[in-house]
Amino acid sequence: MASRSLIERAQIWLLHIVDDALHAHFGNSERAAIAPFDCAEASSLSTHFQRGVNSGMELALFALALSHHVRPGALDHLLLKHLPEGGEFPEFGGAKTGNYRGILPTGETAQFILAGDNLEKRMIVAHILSGDHWFARKRILWLEPVRAGEPVMSGRLIVDPEIVEEITTGKVSPPRFSPDFPAEHIETGMEWNDLVLHPATMAQIREIEHWIAHNDTLLDSWGMRGRIKPGYRALFHGPPGTGKTLTATLLGKHSERDVFRIDLSRTVSKYIGETEKNLASLLDKAESKGWILFFDEADALFGKRTEVRDAHDKYANQQVAYLLQRIENYDGLVILASNQRTNIDDAFVRRLQAIITFPMPQPDERLELWRKALPPQMALADDIDWHDVAERHELSGAAILNVIHFCAIDVLATGGRPLNLASLHAAIQREYVKEGRIV
Structure with missing residues (x-):
């Protein structure tokens, strides 16, 4: 966690930038250049920053998105200073919603503060807030989606809630199973020598260990990232109690990766689109953290697709097709567990790197x-x-x-x-x- 003095200094630095932007707007004066801040030190604002912030604009955006979490009302006080009588100020952007009574910064707020009317700088801000930037790819900071037809930059600035919790409390609580997070963290106190598997099964498990250990070297140092799909997908199939879940937890334990189990028998929703939305959100979050995803009772979603008899069947099959594609592009380890190999849809089986049998022990x-x-x-x-x-x-x-x-x-x-x-x-x-x- 970043020191509170660093967070406080970053917020004071941001408020000077906001005040200068408002002075320039209402006083028709020239905008002052963004004052420098130690960006190398700023990279310690959160352990989620796996690389340092490399520009003052990136740091200012991050500080702006955090402002209502660590200094509620600060933006409102500055606006009141320059607009004592109140009134409309659409150029500043901002949103009001829910229980929070102040202004929540949006992409438009960021553009006003950091770019004003400078179109080139406004485009830079838009790029930093796009899905292509490392903020979004690592699920650190992104724009809230807006309704069709509304300006993209009118979406609120969203910081990963775990980062907010870490910065404000000094710790991160493990995610809990909920409709919005349909997974639970699993771990074990056992070791590999506690597990008894058929030798052929264990040999295939060692292949997964090799992928975990050497995949980054293969993709980056050996230049294979553009030639092969990211990630590794495996099917564990066999009777209950034969070690499928324990194997998944041991793979996580010895690669120092969190393992999350998604019990699809509890997750698949009768409402069209709900399963797709919840699992897609989980995959986005997991991808940025390198989690191993263990889909238990995989037949519930990855089983044979139904014959299309009505509109519900059509949309259900489209939902499954979307998730198959999303999991195929997941850049981490995905494990499906099923009691029967034949229960899994052939369309997905073709996309697997490994199909591993867990037979009843001899x-x-x-x-x-x-x-x-x-x-x-x-x-x-x-x-x-x-x-x-x-x-x-x-x-x-x-x-x-x-x-x-x-x-x-x-x-x-x-x-x-x-x-x-x-x-x-x-x-x-x-x-x-x-x-x-x-x-």
């Missing part, structure tokens, strides 16, 4: 899972033969962990007596019943 893998799951403090009776247990009971890794969890609690509740074969079989049968399997 007896030797189940034996390893039983041994890894056992707490070392839990005493065992002599009648348990783990080779026989692993051979006889076809269980996923998650199911085996559930059984051990139940057994461990039972052992503790009975004063620490050793776990015997009868109690273990009862716990296994309990898991079978839970899964709806015949005992």
